Amino acid sequence: MDFEPTIVAFLCNWCSYAGADLAGTSRFQYPANIRVIRVMCSSRINPLFILNALLEGADGVLVSG
Amino acid sequence: MAAKKIGVYICHCGVNIAATVDIEELKRFAATLPRVKSVQNYMYVCSDPGQELIRKDIKEKGLNRIVVAACSPRMHEPTFRNVLKSAGLNPYCLEITNIREQCSWVHHDRHTATEKAKGLLAASVAKAALLEPLEEHEVGVTPTAMVIGGGIAGIQAALDIADTGFKVYLVEKEASIGGHMMQLDKTFPTLDCSACILTPKMADVKNHPNIELLAYSEVIEVKGFVGNFKVTVKKKPRYVIESICNACGQCSPYCPIEIDDAFNERLAKTKALYIPFPQAIPATYVIDPQSCRYLRDKSCRQCEQVCKELQAINLDQKEELVELDIGTIIVATGFDIFDPRQKPELGYGKYENVITGLEFERLVSASGPNQGDIKINGKKPKDVVFVQCVGSRDQTVGNEYCSRVCCMYTAKHAHLVREKLPDAHITIFYIDIRAFGKGFEQFYDRVRGERVYYRRGNVSEIYKKGDKLMVRAEDTLMGKAVEVAADLVVLAVGMEPSKSAKELGKILKLSNSPDKFFLEAHPKLRPVDTGSDGVFLAGCCQGPKDIPDTVAQASAAAAKAVIPLAHGTVKTEAMVSVVQAEACRGCGFCVEACPYAAITLEEKKVRGKKKIVATVNEVLCKSCGACAASCLSGAIQQKSFTDEQILSMIAVIGKKY
Numbered sequence: 001m002d003f004e005p006t007i008v009a010f011l012c013n014w015c016s017y018a019g020a021d022l023a024g025t026s027r028f029q030y031p032a033n034i035r036v037i038r039v040m041c042s043s044r045i046n047p048l049f050i051l052n053a054l055l056e057g058a059d060g061v062l063v064s065g
Numbered sequence: 066m067a068a069k070k071i072g073v074y075i076c077h078c079g080v081n082i083a084a085t086v087d088i089e090e091l092k093r094f095a096a097t098l099p100r101v102k103s104v105q106n107y108m109y110v111c112s113d114p115g116q117e118l119i120r121k122d123i124k125e126k127g128l129n130r131i132v133v134a135a136c137s138p139r140m141h142e143p144t145f146r147n148v149l150k151s152a153g154l155n156p157y158c159l160e161i162t163n164i165r166e167q168c169s170w171v172h173h174d175r176h177t178a179t180e181k182a183k184g185l186l187a188a189s190v191a192k193a194a195l196l197e198p199l200e201e202h203e204v205g206v207t208p209t210a211m212v213i214g215g216g217i218a219g220i221q222a223a224l225d226i227a228d229t230g231f232k233v234y235l236v237e238k239e240a241s242i243g244g245h246m247m248q249l250d251k252t253f254p255t256l257d258c259s260a261c262i263l264t265p266k267m268a269d270v271k272n273h274p275n276i277e278l279l280a281y282s283e284v285i286e287v288k289g290f291v292g293n294f295k296v297t298v299k300k301k302p303r304y305v306i307e308s309i310c311n312a313c314g315q316c317s318p319y320c321p322i323e324i325d326d327a328f329n330e331r332l333a334k335t336k337a338l339y340i341p342f343p344q345a346i347p348a349t350y351v352i353d354p355q356s357c358r359y360l361r362d363k364s365c366r367q368c369e370q371v372c373k374e375l376q377a378i379n380l381d382q383k384e385e386l387v388e389l390d391i392g393t394i395i396v397a398t399g400f401d402i403f404d405p406r407q408k409p410e411l412g413y414g415k416y417e418n419v420i421t422g423l424e425f426e427r428l429v430s431a432s433g434p435n436q437g438d439i440k441i442n443g444k445k446p447k448d449v450v451f452v453q454c455v456g457s458r459d460q461t462v463g464n465e466y467c468s469r470v471c472c473m474y475t476a477k478h479a480h481l482v483r484e485k486l487p488d489a490h491i492t493i494f495y496i497d498i499r500a501f502g503k504g505f506e507q508f509y510d511r512v513r514g515e516r517v518y519y520r521r522g523n524v525s526e527i528y529k530k531g532d533k534l535m536v537r538a539e540d541t542l543m544g545k546a547v548e549v550a551a552d553l554v555v556l557a558v559g560m561e562p563s564k565s566a567k568e569l570g571k572i573l574k575l576s577n578s579p580d581k582f583f584l585e586a587h588p589k590l591r592p593v594d595t596g597s598d599g600v601f602l603a604g605c606c607q608g609p610k611d612i613p614d615t616v617a618q619a620s621a622a623a624a625k626a627v628i629p630l631a632h633g634t635v636k637t638e639a640m641v642s643v644v645q646a647e648a649c650r651g652c653g654f655c656v657e658a659c660p661y662a663a664i665t666l667e668e669k670k671v672r673g674k675k676k677i678v679a680t681v682n683e684v685l686c687k688s689c690g691a692c693a694a695s696c697l698s699g700a701i702q703q704k705s706f707t708d709e710q711i712l713s714m715i716a717v718i719g720k721k722y
Contacts, residue, residue, distance in 0.1 A: 006719040013139070014596060021137045024166030032177040036167055036185050038138065038254040039706060040640065043658070044690030052712055058719045 003061035007034045010049065012042045012065030034062070041065060067358050069194045072103040072128040073186070074119055076110035076135035078165055084167035087179040091134070094183050094722060098190045111141050116148045123152040126602045130193040134162035134186050135505055146264055157639060157705060162189040183722040188714035194665040195710045199639040201535055206292035207392040208630050211236060213284055213569065214397035216244020217612060218604025218619040220266050222395045225623035229273035231630050234389060235270060237280045238565060241345035242267055244399055248328065248423060250430035250437075252612055253477040254508030256484035260344065260432065267346040279387070280307075280347050283565075287394070287572050291599025293634040294391040297587075302382035304360070305338075312340060312348040315376065316368040324356050324432070330424045333434035338368050338378075342432070352380070393599045393626040396573065396583065397619065398566035400605040401557040403456025403464065407649055411455065411556060412527040416534060417441070419527060419554045428482050439485050439553075446489060446552035449482050450536045451475045453495040454525045457559030459611075465708040468559030468609040473501045475557045476512040483515045490516045492549050494524050494538050502611060511611030520547070521704075527554060560609040573600050582608045599635075640705040641686040642693060644679045648700035651677035655692035655701050661685050664701075665693055 017038050023030070027049040039045065042065020050061045073095040077083035095104045101123050107115045110133060122128050128281050131154070133145050138161035146156035164182045174176040208231055214238030221236040235242070246252075249259035270276050279298055286297040322337035329335075337356040341346070356573050358365035372378045385452050402423050403415035412419045418441045420428070431437040439445060453475055457468040472495070479491050499518070500509040513519060522538040529535070533550040540547045560584045570577065574597050576584040583606050586594035592603050603622040604615040629635050642655075646669060652702045656664045656679065663685035679692075681700060683704035699708060 008719050009207060010573060012419065017137075021139055021163075021166040024137070024170035026704065027170055029173060030171055031175065032168075032172045032181045035181065035188070035302070036163070037188065037711065037714050037718060038163075039690060040703070041689030042705065043660075043713075044694050044706060046694045049552045049711055049715060050706070053719070056716055056719060 005033055006057065007060040007062055008053040008058040009034050009036045009062035009064065010039055010042065010045050011036050013038055013040050016042070059063035067129060069100045069130050070102045070128045071100045071132060071190055071193050072105075072122050073098075073101055073121065073132045073134065073190065074110050074115070074128070074526045075104070075106040075134065076115070076234060076242075077108050078169075079108065081136070081219065082165050082169045085172060085175055085178045086164055086182045090179050091182050091186065094188060098187060101190060103128060110135050111144055112413075116144075116480060119145075119148050120152040121153055123149070128657040130153060130158050130160075130191050130196055132160050132162060132186070132189045134164050134182070134189070136165040137149060137161075137163045137167070145244040157199040158193075158196050160189040160196065167702070173366050180722065184718050184720060185608050187720070187722065188718040190711045191713040191717050195707070195713055196705065197702050197719070201639045202637045202683060203634040204637055205512050206629050206633055206635055207294075209233065209391055209392040209393045210393045210395065210626050211294075211296055211389065211391075211426055212395045212397055214244070214399055214604070214606070215242030215262060215278075215280070216604065217246040217266075218397045218399065218615045219244070219395070219397035219617050220263075220270055220473060221619035222397060222603050222626070223276055224266065224269055224273065225620050226627055227273045227578050229627050229631070230275065231627060232275050232277070234298075234391070235276055235278050235464060236282050236284055237278070238283050239341065240281050240349075240351040241341045241347070242278065242281075243281060243342075243344075243346070244272060244611060245341065245423070248330070250433075251477060251481065253473040254502070254504040256477070256480075259653065264344045267344065271346045272336075278347060281351065284569060284572065285354075285386075290687075292629050293390050294394060294396070294599065296389045296391045298387045298389060299385060300385040300453045302354070303385050304354070304378065304380050305350045306377050306379055306382075307347055307349045309375055310349040311375065312345075312350065312379075314340070316350065316351075316371045319367045321365060321367065322356050322358055324353055329434050330421070330429045332427055334422060334553065378614050393601065394573065395601045395622045395626050396562045396566070396569065396575070396595075396604050396606055397603040397622075398569060398606040400562050400609065403462070403561055405455050405556045405558055407462050408455065411452065411524065411527045412554075413444075414532070416529060416554075417528070417554060417555065418446070418534060421556050421558045422471065422478065423477055423558065425555045429478070429485070436444040437485075439482060444552070445486055448490045448533070448549070448551045449486075449492070449553045449555070450549055450551040451478060451491070451493040451555045451557060452533075452536070453493065453557045454523075455556040455558045456561070457497060464559060464561065464580070466609065467497070467499060469558035470609060470611050471559055472501070473505055473508065473611070475555070476500075476509050477567050478555060479517045480512050480515060483517065492536075492551075493517060493519050494522055494536070495519060496523060502613065514627075517602055520549075522547070528703060560605055562606060566606055573597055575600065575714045578608075581609065582606065593618060593625055594605070599629060636683060638682050638686060638688045640688040640703060641683045642681045642688070642690065642701055642703045644681060645700045645702070646676075646678045648680040648698050650698055650700070651679065652697070653679070654695045654697065658691040658695035660689065660691065661687050663687070
């Protein structure tokens with residue numbers, strides 16, 4: 001029951017990252033488990049990044065763009 | 066390479082960050098991170114004293130990489146890059162940690178928010194240590210602007226740009242410029258005649274040496290980038306030669322086909338060979354291709370016979386594509402009115418005495434089909450009912466927003482009815498009255514004093530009873546259902562984004578806000594910019610507006626659009642991709658991955674040997690990094706987003722601290 005996952009998110013600067021900013025401006029509350037890495041486009045995401053995130057201990061990876 | 070010395074600056078943002086993130090704890094943590102030589106916190110790091118902290122540290126402590134933990138990089142990255150630059154450091158030696166929008170504003174719990182801030186900050190510091198200085202390049206700018214849409218917003222923007230001395234193309238999809246404002250009778254709250262204030266500006270457009278008007282034309286393709294757009298405009302055939310037609314009008318009466326008069330909101334008829342209205346600019350007739358007999362079945366050429374001398378009519382005219390070099394673009398595509406058929410309970414389209422506000426404008430206008438007489442079927446109405454918020458503030462039709470003009474135009478309509486029909490009973494059903502602009506409240510007060518009965522309530526149904534319409538509503542102040550008889554019902558229809566602008570939005574890669582209007586770059590600080598550099602917004606395409614706000618925004622967009630033109634150069638993206646030729650195997654995967662055709666395979670000499678390598682055109686590169694993800698040998702990297710830099714963030718961002 002105490003499990004708190006760590007989720008590494010790769011977000012596109014122009015859409016999802018901007019959306020996450022908008023969630024902030026709108027003061028929407030969500031759990032703090034997510035750690036965002038900004039990229040300029042989701043096409044930048046190399047499968048290697050996802051595997052590395054999991055290897056470094058992330059419990060989940062979110063790619064959004 | 067000099068050793069990396071990192072400075073970390075933590076912003077309180079007043080209490081925006083400090084109330085949720087434990088600044089002292091974050092500061093203590095930052096000092097433990099590798100290569101961090103200085104940690105400071107300040108109430109507002111973006112302010113001048115805050116910036117000075119960074120500048121002073123760079124100079125005195127010899128810092129060469131800076132991390133600012135504050136608001137989103139989408140907010141103040143340019144600000145802090147300039148700080149680095151002014152302290153003599155390369156502006157790309159900066160990393161921003163977003164602890165406001167993506168931390169303090171979205172989490173209540175101080176402990177978890179602080180823990181998250183630590184992870185984010187650790188990732189920024191790790192990346193900062195690997196950042197390399199980048200070079201910005203400059204390219205020239207085509208000193209020409211384009212304004213798309215010829216309503217009052219486009220007209221004002223085009224005139225302002227033209228007055229600064231730059232050339233501007235004004236593209237209008239209809240046969241004449243003027244837009245919706247041309248259809249209005251009087252304008253609130255001053256009751257200026259709309260045509261009297263607009264037509265001189267239209268004439269100015271025609272006569273201005275720096276404006277080239279492309280009417281009856283549409284933008285179909287935009288390539289390139291700020292300063293160097295290539296815009297393809299389709300000039301639709303008018304079948305009347307603009308340079309020859311003198312608008313004498315002799316041809317039109319001979320045209321055998323009658324069509325609905327769009328300018329008069331279909332309350333009157335015009336010919337298939339027509340001029341939208343007498344003051345049209347360009348003053349040229351046009352043939353409606355859907356209804357012209359010749360263009361349908363080649364059975365009639367009467368107009369050609371009438372115009373024998375001038376020979377201005379060319380029924381075989383073809384559409385023409387024009388490619389233009391453009392520096393900056395202003396989008397001013399305006400609005401469509403809400404179609405009240407979406408609310409069948411109001412009876413629009415069923416009863417001819419239920420009309421829209423825009424139809425009322427034509428009805429009451431001296432240049433309209435009735436020469437300004439308010440008559441329905443030849444009779445003057447005795448009971449007039451206005452219904453507010455039709456298609457605005459209405460979730461059932463998907464429009465949650467207020468259209469900002471209907472309260473005041475309805476007050477104006479009521480005033481005009483009172484002026485022309487002194488004995489009429491006038492009732493206005495409203496939800497709330499929004500009289501927010503300069504002079505609005507005073508005008509609303511004046512109209513209330515003119516025997517206009519304001520009733521608070523939503524209209525639920527309009528139906529026919531005898532020769533009257535019955536308007537059924539709940540009067541929410543009285544707390545009871547009421548029915549009001551009417552001879553004329555005017556629906557205060559709201560605004561929706563222009564349907565034809567949807568395609569243009571895709572062409573220019575513009576975003577839309579939830580209300581479907583075009584989205585500005587920042588609602589407060591960049592209200593006329595868009596996410597596409599060099600593309601600006603003016604008027605109702607960005608959201609409902611009245612005329613004063615539209616004109617003000619158009620002038621603002623013009624000023625913004627002129628900046629790159631006046632500057633003469635624009636900076637190209639610095640975070641472009643770069644190829645390490647030795648590692649490149651010339652497979653071309655990156656060429657396929659690049660959505661901007663910025664990469665080509667070229668033969669180059671690498672260490673004395675000829676080989677095929679990928680080559681990046683830095684002007685075309687938009688720094689998406691798709692190429693870097695596609696490269697199997699890691700030979701192509703996006704600057705400031707290299708594999709190494711991103712992996713360094715991944716290694717620390719999720720750790721528990």
